[in-house]
Amino acid sequence: MPDAANVWNYVIAAYAVTWVGLIGYSVRLWVLTRRAKDTAAELGGEG
Amino acid sequence: MDEMKALRENRAPAWLVALTVVAPIAVIAAQWFGFAYSPTAEDFQDSQKIMYVHVPAAWNAFLAFFVVFWASVVYLIKRTERSDLLAASAAEIGALFTGLTLVLGSIWGRWAWGVWWTWDARLTSTAVLFIIFIGYLSLRSFTEDPERRATWSAGVGIFGALNVPIVYMSVRWWRTLHQTQSTPETLTPIYKWALRANAIAFLIVLIVFIAWRYRAARIERRAEALHEEAVLEGGQLHA
Numbered sequence: 001m002p003d004a005a006n007v008w009n010y011v012i013a014a015y016a017v018t019w020v021g022l023i024g025y026s027v028r029l030w031v032l033t034r035r036a037k038d039t040a041a042e043l044g045g046e047g
Numbered sequence: 048m049d050e051m052k053a054l055r056e057n058r059a060p061a062w063l064v065a066l067t068v069v070a071p072i073a074v075i076a077a078q079w080f081g082f083a084y085s086p087t088a089e090d091f092q093d094s095q096k097i098m099y100v101h102v103p104a105a106w107n108a109f110l111a112f113f114v115v116f117w118a119s120v121v122y123l124i125k126r127t128e129r130s131d132l133l134a135a136s137a138a139e140i141g142a143l144f145t146g147l148t149l150v151l152g153s154i155w156g157r158w159a160w161g162v163w164w165t166w167d168a169r170l171t172s173t174a175v176l177f178i179i180f181i182g183y184l185s186l187r188s189f190t191e192d193p194e195r196r197a198t199w200s201a202g203v204g205i206f207g208a209l210n211v212p213i214v215y216m217s218v219r220w221w222r223t224l225h226q227t228q229s230t231p232e233t234l235t236p237i238y239k240w241a242l243r244a245n246a247i248a249f250l251i252v253l254i255v256f257i258a259w260r261y262r263a264a265r266i267e268r269r270a271e272a273l274h275e276e277a278v279l280e281g282g283q284l285h286a
Contacts, residue, residue: 007093010158014097014151015078018104021147022074022252025140029256032263037057040270 057266063258070255073248081241088238094158099241101151103249104144105173109211111141111253112180116208119201128268131197134204135187136260140253142180149173160224168217169225176214179207 059067081099088095118134121127152170157163164170183203190196218227231239 029259036263036266043274
Protein backbone atom coordinates (compact mmCIF):
# COMPACT_ATOMS: atom_id res chain seq x y z
CA MET A 1 0.00 0.00 0.00
CA PRO A 2 1.28 3.49 -0.81
CA ASP A 3 2.70 5.88 1.73
CA ALA A 4 0.01 6.86 4.24
CA ALA A 5 1.90 9.97 5.32
CA ASN A 6 1.28 11.89 2.11
CA VAL A 7 -2.29 10.73 1.51
CA TRP A 8 -3.67 14.07 2.70
CA ASN A 9 -1.84 15.89 -0.10
CA TYR A 10 -3.94 13.89 -2.56
CA VAL A 11 -7.17 14.33 -0.59
CA ILE A 12 -6.66 18.11 -0.40
CA ALA A 13 -5.78 18.25 -4.11
CA ALA A 14 -8.96 16.32 -4.99
CA TYR A 15 -11.23 18.60 -2.95
CA ALA A 16 -9.47 21.70 -4.31
CA VAL A 17 -10.05 20.49 -7.89
CA THR A 18 -13.71 19.81 -7.06
CA TRP A 19 -14.30 23.30 -5.67
CA VAL A 20 -12.39 24.99 -8.48
CA GLY A 21 -14.55 23.08 -10.98
CA LEU A 22 -17.85 23.88 -9.25
CA ILE A 23 -17.05 27.55 -8.58
CA GLY A 24 -15.51 28.00 -12.04
CA TYR A 25 -18.61 26.65 -13.73
CA SER A 26 -20.86 28.78 -11.50
CA VAL A 27 -18.99 31.85 -12.73
CA ARG A 28 -19.49 30.71 -16.34
CA LEU A 29 -23.24 30.34 -15.72
CA TRP A 30 -23.41 33.82 -14.20
CA VAL A 31 -21.58 35.28 -17.22
CA LEU A 32 -23.82 33.39 -19.69
CA THR A 33 -26.99 34.58 -17.95
CA ARG A 34 -25.77 38.19 -17.94
CA ARG A 35 -24.80 37.93 -21.60
CA ALA A 36 -28.20 36.47 -22.53
CA LYS A 37 -30.00 39.34 -20.80
CA ASP A 38 -27.67 41.86 -22.47
CA THR A 39 -28.49 40.28 -25.84
CA ALA A 40 -32.21 40.61 -25.07
CA ALA A 41 -31.64 44.27 -24.12
CA GLU A 42 -29.62 45.00 -27.30
CA LEU A 43 -32.06 43.28 -29.64
CA GLY A 44 -34.93 44.98 -27.86
CA GLY A 45 -33.42 48.37 -28.61
CA GLU A 46 -31.70 49.20 -25.34
CA GLY A 47 -28.18 48.18 -26.40
CA MET B 48 -41.91 44.01 -27.87
CA ASP B 49 -43.40 43.23 -24.50
CA GLU B 50 -41.98 39.73 -24.66
CA MET B 51 -38.46 41.13 -25.20
CA LYS B 52 -38.90 43.34 -22.15
CA ALA B 53 -40.08 40.32 -20.19
CA LEU B 54 -36.95 38.43 -21.26
CA ARG B 55 -34.66 41.25 -20.13
CA GLU B 56 -36.35 41.43 -16.79
CA ASN B 57 -36.75 37.68 -16.55
CA ARG B 58 -36.36 36.63 -12.94
CA ALA B 59 -35.41 33.09 -12.01
CA PRO B 60 -38.25 31.04 -10.49
CA ALA B 61 -38.35 30.84 -6.69
CA TRP B 62 -37.55 27.11 -6.62
CA LEU B 63 -34.35 27.70 -8.62
CA VAL B 64 -33.23 30.58 -6.39
CA ALA B 65 -33.90 28.42 -3.32
CA LEU B 66 -32.00 25.41 -4.73
CA THR B 67 -29.10 27.71 -5.74
CA VAL B 68 -28.78 28.78 -2.11
CA VAL B 69 -29.17 25.22 -0.83
CA ALA B 70 -26.63 23.65 -3.25
CA PRO B 71 -23.34 24.99 -1.77
CA ILE B 72 -24.66 24.46 1.77
CA ALA B 73 -25.52 20.84 0.89
CA VAL B 74 -22.07 20.23 -0.63
CA ILE B 75 -20.26 21.73 2.38
CA ALA B 76 -22.48 19.81 4.84
CA ALA B 77 -22.03 16.50 2.99
CA GLN B 78 -18.26 16.94 2.77
CA TRP B 79 -18.08 17.88 6.44
CA PHE B 80 -20.09 14.73 7.27
CA GLY B 81 -17.69 12.62 5.20
CA PHE B 82 -14.63 14.06 6.91
CA ALA B 83 -16.02 14.19 10.44
CA TYR B 84 -17.76 10.84 10.69
CA SER B 85 -16.15 8.35 8.33
CA PRO B 86 -13.12 6.69 9.93
CA THR B 87 -9.85 5.97 8.16
CA ALA B 88 -10.30 2.86 6.00
CA GLU B 89 -7.98 -0.07 6.65
CA ASP B 90 -7.11 -0.70 3.04
CA PHE B 91 -7.35 2.70 1.37
CA GLN B 92 -6.73 4.80 4.49
CA ASP B 93 -7.92 8.41 4.14
CA SER B 94 -7.75 8.27 0.34
CA GLN B 95 -11.31 6.84 0.51
CA LYS B 96 -12.43 10.44 1.19
CA ILE B 97 -11.66 11.17 -2.46
CA MET B 98 -14.44 8.69 -3.27
CA TYR B 99 -16.98 11.11 -1.75
CA VAL B 100 -16.37 13.48 -4.65
CA HIS B 101 -15.17 11.07 -7.36
CA VAL B 102 -18.14 8.67 -7.22
CA PRO B 103 -20.93 11.32 -6.90
CA ALA B 104 -19.40 13.21 -9.84
CA ALA B 105 -19.52 10.00 -11.91
CA TRP B 106 -23.08 9.09 -10.90
CA ASN B 107 -24.38 12.57 -11.65
CA ALA B 108 -22.54 12.67 -14.98
CA PHE B 109 -24.46 9.49 -15.88
CA LEU B 110 -27.72 11.19 -14.83
CA ALA B 111 -26.91 14.23 -16.97
CA PHE B 112 -26.31 11.97 -19.97
CA PHE B 113 -29.62 10.23 -19.31
CA VAL B 114 -31.26 13.68 -19.57
CA VAL B 115 -29.34 14.24 -22.84
CA PHE B 116 -30.62 10.91 -24.17
CA TRP B 117 -34.23 11.58 -23.18
CA ALA B 118 -34.28 15.20 -24.43
CA SER B 119 -32.57 14.20 -27.71
CA VAL B 120 -35.16 11.48 -28.38
CA VAL B 121 -37.94 13.98 -27.60
CA TYR B 122 -36.33 16.47 -30.00
CA LEU B 123 -36.17 13.95 -32.84
CA ILE B 124 -39.85 13.10 -32.32
CA LYS B 125 -41.37 16.51 -31.57
CA ARG B 126 -38.73 18.96 -32.93
CA THR B 127 -39.18 21.34 -29.99
CA GLU B 128 -36.56 23.98 -29.22
CA ARG B 129 -36.91 23.36 -25.49
CA SER B 130 -35.82 19.72 -25.76
CA ASP B 131 -32.80 20.70 -27.88
CA LEU B 132 -31.73 23.34 -25.35
CA LEU B 133 -32.27 20.97 -22.43
CA ALA B 134 -30.12 18.30 -24.11
CA ALA B 135 -27.37 20.84 -24.79
CA SER B 136 -27.47 22.14 -21.21
CA ALA B 137 -27.33 18.65 -19.70
CA ALA B 138 -24.51 17.66 -22.08
CA GLU B 139 -22.34 20.56 -20.94
CA ILE B 140 -22.80 19.76 -17.25
CA GLY B 141 -22.36 16.03 -17.96
CA ALA B 142 -19.05 16.81 -19.63
CA LEU B 143 -18.02 18.95 -16.63
CA PHE B 144 -18.84 16.14 -14.17
CA THR B 145 -17.11 13.53 -16.36
CA GLY B 146 -14.02 15.74 -16.52
CA LEU B 147 -14.10 16.03 -12.73
CA THR B 148 -14.53 12.25 -12.42
CA LEU B 149 -11.44 11.67 -14.58
CA VAL B 150 -9.25 14.19 -12.75
CA LEU B 151 -10.33 13.03 -9.28
CA GLY B 152 -9.85 9.39 -10.26
CA SER B 153 -6.44 10.26 -11.60
CA ILE B 154 -5.44 11.89 -8.29
CA TRP B 155 -6.64 8.85 -6.36
CA GLY B 156 -4.96 6.48 -8.83
CA ARG B 157 -1.63 8.28 -8.43
CA TRP B 158 -1.73 7.58 -4.71
CA ALA B 159 -3.25 4.07 -4.79
CA TRP B 160 -1.79 2.64 -8.01
CA GLY B 161 1.29 4.84 -8.38
CA VAL B 162 0.25 6.17 -11.81
CA TRP B 163 -1.78 9.17 -12.98
CA TRP B 164 -3.24 7.19 -15.87
CA THR B 165 -3.47 3.63 -17.14
CA TRP B 166 -5.37 2.18 -20.09
CA ASP B 167 -7.77 0.35 -17.83
CA ALA B 168 -11.23 -0.48 -19.27
CA ARG B 169 -13.15 1.85 -16.92
CA LEU B 170 -10.73 4.76 -17.35
CA THR B 171 -10.55 4.37 -21.12
CA SER B 172 -14.33 4.04 -21.61
CA THR B 173 -14.89 7.11 -19.38
CA ALA B 174 -12.33 9.07 -21.42
CA VAL B 175 -14.14 8.03 -24.62
CA LEU B 176 -17.45 9.22 -23.12
CA PHE B 177 -15.82 12.55 -22.21
CA ILE B 178 -14.37 12.99 -25.71
CA ILE B 179 -17.75 12.21 -27.34
CA PHE B 180 -19.44 14.98 -25.35
CA ILE B 181 -16.61 17.45 -25.98
CA GLY B 182 -17.25 16.61 -29.66
CA TYR B 183 -20.99 17.18 -29.09
CA LEU B 184 -20.32 20.67 -27.68
CA SER B 185 -17.87 21.47 -30.49
CA LEU B 186 -20.43 20.35 -33.07
CA ARG B 187 -22.97 22.73 -31.58
CA SER B 188 -20.57 25.66 -31.63
CA PHE B 189 -19.52 25.03 -35.25
CA THR B 190 -23.00 24.47 -36.75
CA GLU B 191 -24.89 27.69 -37.40
CA ASP B 192 -28.21 26.47 -38.76
CA PRO B 193 -30.34 25.83 -35.62
CA GLU B 194 -32.34 22.91 -37.04
CA ARG B 195 -29.31 21.13 -38.46
CA ARG B 196 -27.41 21.76 -35.20
CA ALA B 197 -30.25 20.34 -33.12
CA THR B 198 -30.72 17.25 -35.32
CA TRP B 199 -27.03 16.39 -35.56
CA SER B 200 -26.40 16.99 -31.88
CA ALA B 201 -29.46 14.86 -30.96
CA GLY B 202 -27.87 11.99 -32.91
CA VAL B 203 -24.49 12.46 -31.24
CA GLY B 204 -26.18 12.90 -27.84
CA ILE B 205 -28.05 9.60 -28.17
CA PHE B 206 -24.91 7.83 -29.38
CA GLY B 207 -22.86 9.31 -26.52
CA ALA B 208 -25.43 8.45 -23.87
CA LEU B 209 -25.52 4.85 -25.12
CA ASN B 210 -21.91 4.65 -23.95
CA VAL B 211 -22.95 5.11 -20.32
CA PRO B 212 -23.98 1.43 -19.82
CA ILE B 213 -20.65 0.40 -21.38
CA VAL B 214 -18.75 2.60 -18.90
CA TYR B 215 -20.84 1.25 -16.03
CA MET B 216 -20.39 -2.41 -17.00
CA SER B 217 -16.76 -2.10 -18.11
CA VAL B 218 -15.46 -3.18 -14.69
CA ARG B 219 -17.43 -6.42 -14.97
CA TRP B 220 -16.93 -7.13 -18.65
CA TRP B 221 -13.18 -6.51 -18.65
CA ARG B 222 -11.56 -7.25 -15.29
CA THR B 223 -8.66 -4.79 -15.37
CA LEU B 224 -7.35 -2.48 -12.63
CA HIS B 225 -10.39 -0.42 -11.57
CA GLN B 226 -12.35 -2.14 -8.81
CA THR B 227 -15.94 -3.28 -9.41
CA GLN B 228 -18.84 -1.22 -8.08
CA SER B 229 -19.43 -1.23 -4.35
CA THR B 230 -22.98 -2.00 -3.25
CA PRO B 231 -24.80 -0.96 -0.07
CA GLU B 232 -24.20 -4.54 1.16
CA THR B 233 -20.44 -4.35 0.65
CA LEU B 234 -19.97 -0.93 2.27
CA THR B 235 -19.69 -0.14 5.97
CA PRO B 236 -22.85 1.90 6.85
CA ILE B 237 -20.96 5.09 7.71
CA TYR B 238 -19.18 5.07 4.33
CA LYS B 239 -22.48 4.33 2.62
CA TRP B 240 -24.20 7.32 4.23
CA ALA B 241 -21.27 9.66 3.55
CA LEU B 242 -21.37 8.60 -0.09
CA ARG B 243 -25.13 9.04 -0.30
CA ALA B 244 -25.02 12.49 1.34
CA ASN B 245 -22.41 13.66 -1.17
CA ALA B 246 -24.32 12.11 -4.07
CA ILE B 247 -27.49 13.99 -3.06
CA ALA B 248 -25.52 17.25 -2.69
CA PHE B 249 -24.05 16.76 -6.18
CA LEU B 250 -27.52 15.96 -7.50
CA ILE B 251 -28.75 19.34 -6.24
CA VAL B 252 -25.75 21.00 -7.93
CA LEU B 253 -26.54 19.11 -11.14
CA ILE B 254 -30.18 20.30 -11.15
CA VAL B 255 -29.14 23.90 -10.39
CA PHE B 256 -26.45 23.92 -13.10
CA ILE B 257 -28.72 22.42 -15.78
CA ALA B 258 -31.57 24.80 -14.88
CA TRP B 259 -29.38 27.94 -15.05
CA ARG B 260 -27.68 26.80 -18.25
CA TYR B 261 -31.03 26.03 -19.87
CA ARG B 262 -32.43 29.36 -18.73
CA ALA B 263 -29.52 31.36 -20.21
CA ALA B 264 -29.77 29.47 -23.51
CA ARG B 265 -33.51 29.97 -23.68
CA ILE B 266 -33.39 33.73 -22.98
CA GLU B 267 -30.78 34.20 -25.70
CA ARG B 268 -32.61 32.02 -28.23
CA ARG B 269 -35.98 33.69 -27.62
CA ALA B 270 -34.42 37.15 -27.90
CA GLU B 271 -32.83 36.23 -31.23
CA ALA B 272 -36.07 34.70 -32.52
CA LEU B 273 -38.13 37.74 -31.53
CA HIS B 274 -35.57 40.03 -33.14
CA GLU B 275 -35.72 38.03 -36.39
CA GLU B 276 -39.52 38.12 -36.38
CA ALA B 277 -39.49 41.89 -35.84
CA VAL B 278 -36.97 42.42 -38.65
CA LEU B 279 -38.99 40.23 -41.05
CA GLU B 280 -42.19 42.10 -40.24
CA GLY B 281 -40.40 45.47 -40.35
CA GLY B 282 -42.00 46.16 -37.04
CA GLN B 283 -41.04 48.27 -34.08
CA LEU B 284 -37.98 46.87 -32.30
CA HIS B 285 -38.02 49.14 -29.30
CA ALA B 286 -39.78 48.15 -26.15
